[in-house]
């Protein structure tokens with residue numbers, strides 16, 4: 001068996017790993033490069049091998065940095081099965097069409113053809129083969145298995161074997177303590193491990209997110225203001241709704257309208273509670289928690305929110321305030337000191353979110369400048385990724401040392417820190433692959 005790294009090396013996006021065994025070619029994850037232009041332009045490079053020669057794709061989870069290149073690969077000739085969990089298939093049905101929509105809009109802006117269209121994404125979805133967790137999938141000479149992994153809805157560890165050697169992909173590693181999803185199970189043994197290192201050099205804040213959320217809401221309502229929450233549509237939106245539901249149940253926040261103003265977030269919410277084996281809540285509580293918001297799928301309904309004359313909570317995308325409906329709410333609510341903009345996720349350099357979090361007094365949104373008078377707040381303790389301690393804790397349950405651990409999906413500093421921790425604590429062999437590096441696994 002041989003592995004080649006075609007993405008997520010030294011960066012946190014573009015996960016693509018090719019496994020070869022004889023003439024069998026299997027791609028684990030097929031992600032888009034996201035973020036800075038220097039990286040995203042690589043989405044346009046021709047795929048390093050003939051896409052028609054790839055037998056199958058197996059997915060760890062539905063995040064676009066793990067799936068968003070699929071429609072481009074299909075467009076270039078890939079036509080094999082795409083194996084994923086049932087929840088990943090349904091989530092991808094929402095996210096890949098959303099990604100295609102963004103590609104089309106961006107292309108229009110630059111008067112250039114899109115990387116792929118909604119039709120390409122729709123065609124790609126036709127190749128999906130949703131599969132049960134723990135079921136054996138035979139791909140020519142390789143056997144593959146998905147194990148539920150607790151990062152987001154539908155996420156899985158992918159285990160590949162040729163009958164002699166076993167290779168396990170952590171995908172993005174979930175957190176042991178989380179209020180909605182079941183915790184990631186422990187893996188006892190694998191010959192080779194591909195491990196993500198997003199937070200390999202950091203420890204998540206221990207502050208109680210529910211408490212911060214409650215304080216921010218109470219303070220803003222006291223001033224008669226509106227709370228605007230830029231939010232990612234998968235997991236973060238459901239987590240915020242769950243905390244708001246808890247606060248409502250305890251009468252810890254005033255009874256004010258909550259709007260879920262994100263078509264993607266609404267679609268994900270609608271499918272979330274169906275997958276009862278993924279989460280720890282009883283299903284009726286899942287439905288109650290995710291059902292507390294008024295949904296505003298149309299643009300007209302979204303615009304209507306901005307005329308509200310009382311305190312309210314508005315949850316909308318995008319999470320970094322760069323696209324979706326959030327910029328329009330910022331235009332409306334940024335200029336008044338009684339309002340609060342509450343960030344609940346990582347804000348990448350260069351995004352509107354980062355500019356606001358860094359304390360800008362003025363911000364440019366769609367070619368117009370706006371004074372920032374609203375309070376800008378952050379809840380730092382939300383994350384769907386295990387931190388440095390949690391990764392080491394997860395690894396400590398291996399009963400046998402892997403022959404090699406490959407670290408991917410992390411910035412160079414995170415990777416270096418995690419490599420050092422693993423070597424010191426377990427004395428395992430840790431490899432940091434570079435783009436297109438190949439390793440024989442035997």
Ligand SMILES: [Zn+2]
Pocket residue numbers: 061063151172
């Ligand atoms: Zn992820």
